[in-house]
Amino acid sequence: MQPSVLVVEDEQAQREILAYNLAAEGFRVIEAADGTEALLLIEEETLDLILLDWMLPGTSGIEVCRQIKAKPAFRTIPVIMISARSEEVDKVRGLETGADDYIVKPYSVIELLARVKAQLRRSRPGSVGVxxxxxxxxxxxxxxxxxxxxxxxxxxxxxxxxxxxxxxxxxxxxxxxxxxxxxxxxxxxxxxxxxxxxxxxxxxxxxxxxxxxxxxxxxxxxxxxx
Amino acid sequence: MQPSVLVVEDEQAQREILAYNLAAEGFRVIEAADGTEALLLIEEETLDLILLDWMLPGTSGIEVCRQIKAKPAFRTIPVIMISARSEEVDKVRGLETGADDYIVKPYSVIELLARVKAQLRRSRPGSVGVxxxxxxxxxxxxxxxxxxxxxxxxxxxxxxxxxxxxxxxxxxxxxxxxxxxxxxxxxxxxxxxxxxxxxxxxxxxxxxxxxxxxxxxxxxxxxxxx
DNA sequence: CACCTTTGTTACATTTATGTCATGAAATCT
DNA sequence: AGATTTCATGACATAAATGTAACAAAGGTG
CATH class of the missing domain: 1.10.10.10 (Winged helix-like DNA-binding domain superfamily/Winged helix DNA-binding domain)
Structure with missing residues (x-):
C-alpha cells in the first residue's frame, strides 16, 4: 500500500532530489516537468498526493492546482505547493488556489516529508467503513x-x-x-x-x-x- | 433534532475539514467564506452555534462577532472564535468581543468537538450527550x-x-x-x-x-x- | 526554586506475520 | 499409463510489528 506522489518541478536537479527523498521514504514517485504533463499524469495514474512547484514554464503551478481542484474526481487529492520566497506564500494564499498546504524554499527535507505524511494521513481515512x-x-x-x-x-x-x-x-x-x-x-x-x-x-x-x-x-x- | 452550525472560514481547505468533522458528528453545517456572507446567513438561517475564524478578508472575525452580539435576536447564539496563534487569544479576550469560547490552532478535532458540544449543552440543554x-x-x-x-x-x-x-x-x-x-x-x-x-x-x-x-x-x- | 506530572523518543525484548522452499498430491496432457 | 504441469501444505528462517522500560525535556504547581 505504497502511496503515489506526483512531483511537478521543472528544474531537473530539484526534481531528482525530491524524487530521491520521497522514494527513500517508501513512496512511489511519478515525475512531471511541466503543468501540461502533470495534468495528463493526473488522469492516467492513481495519485495520492501532488507536490507542485509554484513556478513552472507554460501553465503555472497555481493554474495547475486550480484545474485539479476544479475536477470533482481529483479534488480530494491533496496538493502541496512549493514556492520560492516566503513573500509569495501570502500571494498564493490570497489567490485561493485551493492548495492544501504550502512549503517555502529553502525547506528541510524533514519538513517536507513531515508535511507530505501529514496530508496523506488526513486524506486517507482508511478503507471505507463497509x-x-x-x-x-x-x-x-x-x-x-x-x-x-x-x-x-x-x-x-x-x-x-x-x-x-x-x-x-x-x-x-x-x-x-x-x-x-x-x-x-x-x-x-x-x-x-x-x-x-x-x-x-x-x-x-x-x-x-x-x-x-x-x-x-x-x-x-x-x-x-x- | 440536529443542531445547525455555521462555519466562517476563508480558507476552503480548512473550512471543508471543519464541515466534514462536524457533519460526521451529526451537525447540520452551513458554510461562509467571509464576514459579509456570515452576517447574511445569520439572518436567514436558524443557527445554534457559530464557529468563527479570527482572520477573515474584509470584515474581520472580531467585527463579525461584535455585530452578532450587538443584535438582541442573535446575542444568545454561542460563538467560538478560532485564532491562529496562542498570543492572539489574549488580544481576542482583551478586546472583549463577546465570544463565548476560543480555540487555538493547531487544535485537535476532539477538542473542537468537545467545545462545540459544551457550548450547545449550555444553550440547548439535553441536546448533546456528555x-x-x-x-x-x-x-x-x-x-x-x-x-x-x-x-x-x-x-x-x-x-x-x-x-x-x-x-x-x-x-x-x-x-x-x-x-x-x-x-x-x-x-x-x-x-x-x-x-x-x-x-x-x-x-x-x-x-x-x-x-x-x-x-x-x-x-x-x-x-x-x- | 524544587518537586511532581506529563510527554515524546529511544532501545531492546517479544510476539506475530511473511516469503521461500521442499515435498507430495492432483489435475491435465500425450 | 506415464509424463508433465499445476497446486497444496508443512517447515523454517527471516522480517516486521508491537510491547515496554528507561530517560530526558517541558510544563505546571506550590
Whole structure:
C-alpha cells in the first residue's frame, strides 16, 4: 500500500532530489516537468498526493492546482505547493488556489516529508467503513472483524486484505498477479507462488470449524470466492 | 433534532475539514467564506452555534462577532472564535468581543468537538450527550472522570482523549495516523510509535485492577476498543 | 526554586506475520 | 499409463510489528 506522489518541478536537479527523498521514504514517485504533463499524469495514474512547484514554464503551478481542484474526481487529492520566497506564500494564499498546504524554499527535507505524511494521513481515512457479506461470511472493514456464522475468525493482515478483495467481487477469478498487485501492492517483487501459501492460510482459517471450502481454485488462472 | 452550525472560514481547505468533522458528528453545517456572507446567513438561517475564524478578508472575525452580539435576536447564539496563534487569544479576550469560547490552532478535532458540544449543552440543554459508556467503562466528558465499574481511574490528558476517541465508536479500528490527528491535533509531527506508548499507558490504567484488556491491537492497522 | 506530572523518543525484548522452499498430491496432457 | 504441469501444505528462517522500560525535556504547581 505504497502511496503515489506526483512531483511537478521543472528544474531537473530539484526534481531528482525530491524524487530521491520521497522514494527513500517508501513512496512511489511519478515525475512531471511541466503543468501540461502533470495534468495528463493526473488522469492516467492513481495519485495520492501532488507536490507542485509554484513556478513552472507554460501553465503555472497555481493554474495547475486550480484545474485539479476544479475536477470533482481529483479534488480530494491533496496538493502541496512549493514556492520560492516566503513573500509569495501570502500571494498564493490570497489567490485561493485551493492548495492544501504550502512549503517555502529553502525547506528541510524533514519538513517536507513531515508535511507530505501529514496530508496523506488526513486524506486517507482508511478503507471505507463497509460491511461485506457473502453467504455466512461477514467482514466488517471498520472494526476489522470477520465472522463465519457465529464464529469470529482471526486473520492475519495479509489474509484479511485477501479476503476483502475476494468479497468485493464474489465469484470473480483473480490471477496471482492481480492479487499481488492488489493485496501486496504494486512494484513489489514476490514469487507468485507465495499467493498459494496465503490462500492456503486463508482456507485454513475459513474452514477452521470444518465448514466447506468457499475458495475455488481455477487451474491455470487463479482463485475466486465461491 | 440536529443542531445547525455555521462555519466562517476563508480558507476552503480548512473550512471543508471543519464541515466534514462536524457533519460526521451529526451537525447540520452551513458554510461562509467571509464576514459579509456570515452576517447574511445569520439572518436567514436558524443557527445554534457559530464557529468563527479570527482572520477573515474584509470584515474581520472580531467585527463579525461584535455585530452578532450587538443584535438582541442573535446575542444568545454561542460563538467560538478560532485564532491562529496562542498570543492572539489574549488580544481576542482583551478586546472583549463577546465570544463565548476560543480555540487555538493547531487544535485537535476532539477538542473542537468537545467545545462545540459544551457550548450547545449550555444553550440547548439535553441536546448533546456528555456521558460515554462501553461495557463497564463510563466516561463523563463534563467532569473528566472515568470509571471502570466502581473504581475511578486516573488518566493523563492524552490518555483521556484517546479513550474518548475509542468510546465514541467502540469497535472501530483507528490507525495510528488517525489517532495522531484526532487526539494530538493536526499540523503536529509526532512519531507514530508514540501512539503505541500511550496505548500502553492507557491499558495500564484500564487494567489496573487486573481486569481484561479491552483495547484490541489490530496488526498492520491500528487499535480499537473491544 | 524544587518537586511532581506529563510527554515524546529511544532501545531492546517479544510476539506475530511473511516469503521461500521442499515435498507430495492432483489435475491435465500425450 | 506415464509424463508433465499445476497446486497444496508443512517447515523454517527471516522480517516486521508491537510491547515496554528507561530517560530526558517541558510544563505546571506550590
Amino acid at each position: 460491511r461485506l457479506v457473502y453467504e455466512e461470511i461477514v467482514l466488517d472493514a471498520e472494526t476489522h472483524k470477520v465472522f463465519r456464522g457465529r464464529n469470529e475468525l482471526k486473520l492475519g493482515p495479509t489474509e484479511f486484505r485477501l479476503l476483502t478483495t475476494f468479497m468485493e467481487k464474489p465469484g470473480r477469478v483473480w490471477s496471482r498477479e492481480q492479487l499481488l498487485d492488489r493485496v501486496w501492492g504494486r512494484d513489489i517483487y514476490i514469487d507468485t507462488r507465495t499467493v498459494d501459501v496465503h490462500i492456503g492460510r486463508l482456507r485454513k482459517v475459513l474452514g477452521h470449524h470444518g465448514e466447506v471450502d468457499l475458495i475455488r481454485t481455477v487451474r491455470g488462472a487463479g482463485y475466486a470466492l465461491g | 456521558r460515554l459508556v462501553y461495557e463497564e467503562i463510563v466516561l463523563d466528558a463534563e467532569t473528566h472522570k472515568v470509571f471502570r465499574g466502581r473504581n475511578e481511574l486516573k488518566l493523563g490528558p492524552t490518555e483521556f482523549r484517546l479513550l474518548t476517541t475509542f468510546m465514541e465508536k467502540p469497535g472501530r479500528v483507528w490507525s495510528r495516523e488517525q489517532l495522531l490527528d484526532r487526539v494530538w491535533g493536526r499540523d503536529i509531527y509526532i512519531d507514530t510509535r508514540t501512539v503505541d506508548v500511550h496505548i500502553g499507558r492507557l491499558r495500564k490504567v484500564l487494567g489496573h485492577h487486573g481486569e481484561v484488556d479491552l483495547i484490541r491491537t489490530v496488526r498492520g492497522a491500528g487499535y480499537a476498543l473491544g
